[in-house]
Amino acid sequence: RGVIWYQGENNTNRAKEYYHLFPAMINDWRKKWGKDFPFYWVQLANYMDAVEVPSESLWAQVREAQTQTLSLPHTGQAVIIDIGEAKDIHPKNKQEVGRRLALHALHNDYGFSDVVCESPMPKTVRRVQDKIVVQFDNVADGLIVKNKYGYLMSFAVAGNDGVYKWVQAKVAGKDRVVLSCPDVIDPVSVRYAWGDNPDDANLYNSVGLPATPFEIKIE
Template structure:
């Protein structure tokens, strides 16, 4: 009897091993496909072989012939949100993916503040995470994490992983920022939500960009095939090669991004790289100017990180300012401001709910058209001089500005000598008047322009104003 069982198991293993049809790793049971779209499906089969894909939601069949390398790709039409459905692949042998939902899919990328799981990092908690994990079971929210991979060669496929329905065991290990984003979207839209976490702690923006993207920047060394990778998350192109390129083209509604901490020492270059990266992703995705929402990095005392740089452009406010300026350079974008939740001694703010939900506000308002609530932080618009006062005007202030009854202590003003002094700031509805006794004729104003600071200026809806400067001085 044992011998028969062994023979049967060997036969089963041989059948699995000899199966020729293989969808890309990101296509698994329990996945979510973007609704009302023509979504790309791709994978591998025997070279020059016909592959038939049948979708249960409309009983349609699509036939494609694999190339000489065995790769095939086809676009299938998806209906309005619903499910569960099946998708059958047939190249002479059948493979069926089950429990597929149709809904809204968002791509979530960046570094450790995106990667940080809802249970927190060891010794670094997330506020309210235990209750959030306990109450997380939701068959209409599906999660997928692209496995880490840093490599000098462009990969056709990512490492194997599985789409999973939201439940305490899966959510606890999933991106907290992406989870809070997905949870609010699910609540407000009442459709299935799929979120793809494609992030790597400590990563620089250059690691997420292709060699073609980085070619204009001569100071950036692009590794060759045989080069060693000394910094797995900071070597240019390596995360693009191993984690991004293999999934580019998966049908998505939009993307959210939380990165910049590892570029804080080079804010001027980030101001160029960030819009270039978004433009390249959109072009390669072939999905138009899909929504791109990002978190502005939270304040933190970066001087405590080796090599302990202090002053000048090492002030992370310059990186935050590069992100603020990127709003005008990236079409169909939005920035979630986190100036009020930073922590002086932790680069990973414990309040991930605020960040994830503020990103969701942007999507709900700008992408899904929900009106009547605050979604955008007030943003600096213009500076004018009235005798010894500087007057700052803001955009996105439909109901005025507030400090919630506290004195504003984070404004500075400078004259032509470029020396900044603490300033008195007074709210006048949707503008701020700023003055200092030492500055007779103001030239420039800065707000909360420090490495670590806790913002004290908000819109009436409670969304914080970003740190900003009206000047373009070097330090």
């Protein structure tokens, strides 16, 4: 009927190639079976020590390659950036991994169209006066922040120098996040949960699915 795929970590050493390897594999399997069957996968979990400053990450690149592969038809991604473990490359909470995969099958293949299966993803990013506004898709009844003080974490912004800095962020309305970045001159791009282990990523939709890690240019 279809495929579920749990991504292994060995591909992180070939992150740039994975932008081509992963969709090529899916297309090849479908060609050999003669059918565009559903293909749902688990995005890499958070792992290793968290960092204090924004930094480059091969793990984040592989996650981005997985997300871009959603451009293929009949695909879906279970985001588990919130249930990984710093010291264990194999997250123990497999039940929630399976549940998030099952949501895609229920929604797309078994007629449960009311089941929300997709994690929030950025739709547009634009400057509004001295702020940056990120609008999201897949919010269900709205974006929520899982933090007892209401702090939204793990957003970073870079200027033309390519240096990312943490920024203040807050949910504004149903589907928008507003970023304040007074220390970034001429901001050009935004990252969320970009790193080996962004253990403070805490943006979700109303049904509890975590926002997809991303890097995106500002319009």
